[in-house]
Amino acid sequence: MSRAILPARRAAQTFEFDCRGLRYTATLGRHADGQAAELFLSCHKQSSPADTDARDAAILISFALQHGATIDALANAMSRDAHGAPQGLAGAALDAMAATIAKDDAE
Structure with missing residues (x-):
């Protein structure tokens, strides 16, 4: 599948989540149809x-989304503990993205 080209201006939403005792800020960019298109992440411990x-x-999550991967498919591929909690940053970010989108859809 070819990469989806994003418009210069697009809807975005910023949220925060914790992973391994650190605080992260995420910005989720969306396609015009509301589908996830890109993710920007930063840690409160800059540099x-x-x-x-x-x-x-x-960058990796954004690249996958722009090539047709879904958040659910990516999240299901991440390492998880016996209780289903993500073991790494990418899994935590994907879970936070899914929760943010679900919350928006419920409103």
Whole structure:
């Protein structure tokens, strides 16, 4: 599948979540139809390895979304503990994205 080209201006929503005791800020960009299109992530510890990991994870998630992957498919592929909780940053970010979208859809 080819990459979906995003318009210069698009709807976006910012939210926060925690992972491994660190606070992250996420901005979810959407296509005109409301589907997730991209993710920007940053850690409250700027210029730290965790912040670099956050930015890199967001690039990979965005690339996958723009090539047709769904949040659910990506989230289901992430490492999880015995209770289904994500074990890493990418899984936590995807779960937070899904929860944010579900909350919006319910309103």
